[in-house]
Amino acid sequence: MQLSPSKRSQVAPFHVMEMFNAASALQAEGRSIVHLSLGQPGFPPPRAALERVSHAALEDPMGYTNAPGMPQLRQRLAQYYQETSGLTIAPERIFVTVGSSAAYILSLLVAFDAGAKIAMAAPHYPASPNMLRALDMEPVIMPATRESFFHPTVEMLEALPEKPDGLLVASPSNPTGTVIPELQLSELTIYCQQHGIRLISDEIYHNITYGGIKAKTALGMSEETIVLNSFSKYYRLPGWRLGWCVLPPELLRPAECLLQNMYISPPTISQYAALSALDETADLNQVVAAYDRNRVRLCETLNRIGLTNYPEPDGAFYIYVDLAGHGEDSEAFCHRMLDEAGVCSVPGIDFDTVNGHRFVRFSYCSREEDVIEACERLERWMG
Ligand SMILES: Cc1ncc(COP(=O)(O)O)c(C=O)c1O
Numbered sequence: 001m002q003l004s005p006s007k008r009s010q011v012a013p014f015h016v017m018e019m020f021n022a023a024s025a026l027q028a029e030g031r032s033i034v035h036l037s038l039g040q041p042g043f044p045p046p047r048a049a050l051e052r053v054s055h056a057a058l059e060d061p062m063g064y065t066n067a068p069g070m071p072q073l074r075q076r077l078a079q080y081y082q083e084t085s086g087l088t089i090a091p092e093r094i095f096v097t098v099g100s101s102a103a104y105i106l107s108l109l110v111a112f113d114a115g116a117k118i119a120m121a122a123p124h125y126p127a128s129p130n131m132l133r134a135l136d137m138e139p140v141i142m143p144a145t146r147e148s149f150f151h152p153t154v155e156m157l158e159a160l161p162e163k164p165d166g167l168l169v170a171s172p173s174n175p176t177g178t179v180i181p182e183l184q185l186s187e188l189t190i191y192c193q194q195h196g197i198r199l200i201s202d203e204i205y206h207n208i209t210y211g212g213i214k215a216k217t218a219l220g221m222s223e224e225t226i227v228l229n230s231f232s233k234y235y236r237l238p239g240w241r242l243g244w245c246v247l248p249p250e251l252l253r254p255a256e257c258l259l260q261n262m263y264i265s266p267p268t269i270s271q272y273a274a275l276s277a278l279d280e281t282a283d284l285n286q287v288v289a290a291y292d293r294n295r296v297r298l299c300e301t302l303n304r305i306g307l308t309n310y311p312e313p314d315g316a317f318y319i320y321v322d323l324a325g326h327g328e329d330s331e332a333f334c335h336r337m338l339d340e341a342g343v344c345s346v347p348g349i350d351f352d353t354v355n356g357h358r359f360v361r362f363s364y365c366s367r368e369e370d371v372i373e374a375c376e377r378l379e380r381w382m383g
Pocket of ligand 1: 101173230242
């Protein structure tokens, strides 16, 4: 008898991988390809973090830690909120996880039951609706435009046929790079409080913002909100698989039990790296300054080659360009750009299954020399 995979495992793959495979095939033929596709920092982790790790590896037997993470790291993250936002957060509310991806799974499992409806704006991080589906929950996608900075609004929630159980906000956004204005976030928080909707705020691109803009944490706005964060982006430790979430008091004990059963503990060695990376503000901000130069350069190039329809990227390291008026599907455009210019970017269908075929996401977290090369190629190609 033929056994089949579960229905819940039938989630969409990342289309970005198809671009990647196409790029790798060209590279195998000897072609030079420059990537404006990845969402992973092109800079190594802060050196001091690596030095501390080598030291810790010799000193500590690297056993399991507590399920929610090392006490000193949870304490240090509480201090982070004090330093960056003036908020006093009890370390017991902070759970260190295997990337923010595990913080997502933990938060969804601890806050919602199967069948829960979770609203989010499109475009969105592709894994968000897919994780929900795999957990037998239902994403409720609300199309967003430049008017709302591609983020949800109270009006969008009010227009839904049914009140959702949860709302997901991710700011700065992947793929648009837009930061949700503070007023829009606080209006959403109040609406969620009044209507019994659990708000989840994905803050994994916090601290990567430009031009004096600061993304404000939703933590200070309500104790019921769940906040997700990561060491993968600002702290440049993507492969160390470490993130965290801040949970409301009523979810702490069930979350701890879930973590003990699902993961035992987050990776010990990565927690040492994280502890050290949290102190490397000067080094971290130097790389944000490099992203900013990349951002300015890429925006100038896109404007010169006539790709001008995108929201001002305030943060993260993405530009989400609307190709409307160019008369080409974004997947075809990306393949043509890869073939003819040797520049790899990502079509929008991963982020928005309805309108994504009009959009292309350019990422600029690569090293500056790569972004310069990509810009020169784009100008030669379309200029
Ligand atoms: C918006 C957003 N949330 C969450 C994640 C998951 O990242 P990680 O598990 O590395 O923390 C990503 C990864 O790119 C992302 O873009």
